[in-house]
Amino acid sequence: MKKALLDQLDIASKVIHVGGHPDKETGAIMPPIYQTSTYVQESPGVHKGYEYTRSHNPTRTRLEECLASLENAKHALVTASGLSASMLVMHALPAGSTILCGDDVYGGTYRQFTTVFNSLHNYIFINTTDAKVVEAAIKEHKPSFLWLETPTNPLLKITDIAKVATVAKKYKVKTLVDNTFMSPYFQNPLDLGADIVLHSMSKYINGHSDVIGGALMLNDKKMYTKLWTLQNSIGPCMSPFDSWLILRGLKTLAIRMEAHQKNAMKIAKWLETHAMVESVVYPGLKSHPQHKTAKKQMSGFGGMITFFLKGDVKKSKKFLSKIEMFALAESLGGVESLIEHPAIMTHASIPKKIREELGIKDNLIRLSVGIENVDDLIADLERTFKAVK
Numbered sequence: 001m002k003k004a005l006l007d008q009l010d011i012a013s014k015v016i017h018v019g020g021h022p023d024k025e026t027g028a029i030m031p032p033i034y035q036t037s038t039y040v041q042e043s044p045g046v047h048k049g050y051e052y053t054r055s056h057n058p059t060r061t062r063l064e065e066c067l068a069s070l071e072n073a074k075h076a077l078v079t080a081s082g083l084s085a086s087m088l089v090m091h092a093l094p095a096g097s098t099i100l101c102g103d104d105v106y107g108g109t110y111r112q113f114t115t116v117f118n119s120l121h122n123y124i125f126i127n128t129t130d131a132k133v134v135e136a137a138i139k140e141h142k143p144s145f146l147w148l149e150t151p152t153n154p155l156l157k158i159t160d161i162a163k164v165a166t167v168a169k170k171y172k173v174k175t176l177v178d179n180t181f182m183s184p185y186f187q188n189p190l191d192l193g194a195d196i197v198l199h200s201m202s203k204y205i206n207g208h209s210d211v212i213g214g215a216l217m218l219n220d221k222k223m224y225t226k227l228w229t230l231q232n233s234i235g236p237c238m239s240p241f242d243s244w245l246i247l248r249g250l251k252t253l254a255i256r257m258e259a260h261q262k263n264a265m266k267i268a269k270w271l272e273t274h275a276m277v278e279s280v281v282y283p284g285l286k287s288h289p290q291h292k293t294a295k296k297q298m299s300g301f302g303g304m305i306t307f308f309l310k311g312d313v314k315k316s317k318k319f320l321s322k323i324e325m326f327a328l329a330e331s332l333g334g335v336e337s338l339i340e341h342p343a344i345m346t347h348a349s350i351p352k353k354i355r356e357e358l359g360i361k362d363n364l365i366r367l368s369v370g371i372e373n374v375d376d377l378i379a380d381l382e383r384t385f386k387a388v389k
């Protein structure tokens with residue numbers, strides 16, 4: 001298919017067709033896995049655009065083509081993990097930069113910023129859901145970069161990307177959005193005014209819990225070249241096989257995301273009426289504090305639910321060890337349902353005091369709702385509620 005035609009496709013078609021052209025040499029409909037470290041040159045310096053797989057690999061190139069198109073970006077860079085993507089962004093900023101960052105970001109991002117890059121940059125953590133707080137912080141701290149995650153993890157707080165990006169632009173602050181939770185299927189931050197989008201592809205983009213990967217999508221060619229040069233110099237590149245696995249997983253992104261959200265909506269509504277549940281956080285519920293913003297900037301509400309169990313940490317632990325169909329594991333975004341306890345697991349790297357200030361309490365439980373039959377999932381939850389009563 002021609003590029004102009006590909007650009008017009010809906011995302012459900014793009015995930016299958018962009019980067020999905022038949023192999024020129026054999027006609028293979030599925031992309032070859034170019035499992036090679038190096039490429040033979042015709043004469044010194046004369047080659048087909050590929051010299052060494054740390055720099056470029058044809059399987060990875062196909063994935064990058066597809067990813068760029070999903071976020072309506074000119075460029076995409078695939079990295080070895082979500083955290084190596086954020087590492088590259090941090091190295092791309094001049095030493096001594098001030099970065100405003102959401103106060104409820106992914107635990108690993110928080111750890112990277114506060115224990116690794118805190119010797120290079122200054123980080124100010126703020127509640128980005130309030131554009132006034134963002135503007136006041138920009139005026140006070142004069143940052144050059146704003147790091148947003150929306151919805152956040154695990155509290156699913158929503159930042160109005162268009163509103164905050166407009167404020168940031170006014171002060172020449174660049175905005176990055178970690179779009180992992182929504183995937184490009186439900187939210188496209190560049191269209192809303194952000195400068196860079198980051199994904200942990202270990203989650204929904206790959207969707208099968210069998211690859212670790214990251215991606216950055218952006219339009220600024222100079223910044224892209226800087227990020228690529230850093231990746232080539234530091235080395236966190238993705239293997240050809242992992243690139244291929246993601247190309248394969250990505251093909252079903254549209255139907256997976258629809259299934260995740262359909263199941264999550266039903267479970268969230270059911271939990272909301274349950275006597276043993278204190279409260280439920282899901283962007284699709286009218287009770288969600290930023291439900292209106294969610295509706296405005298997202299085309300769906302995703303598959304993540306957070307709820308507060310009535311009771312103490314002992315009860316939460318019992319709940320997590322009794323449940324059967326939801327696997328007790330970190331991570332999210334796979335076809336199988338997962339359950340976890342942020343205070344003990346994913347967010348243990350955040351000091352208890354800060355955790356509690358943020359609302360990550362000991363009775364908070366996070367669900368990554370998979371695409372199994374939803375009635376089976378509800379039955380599993382109900383069985384577990386009864387078992388811990």
Ligand SMILES: *Cc1c(COP(=O)(O)O)cnc(C)c1O
Nearest residue numbers: 081082083106178180200202213
């Ligand atoms: C998992 C995750 C990351 C980190 O990605 P890895 O692929 O695990 O390195 C970053 N941001 C969010 C929101 C995540 O869920």
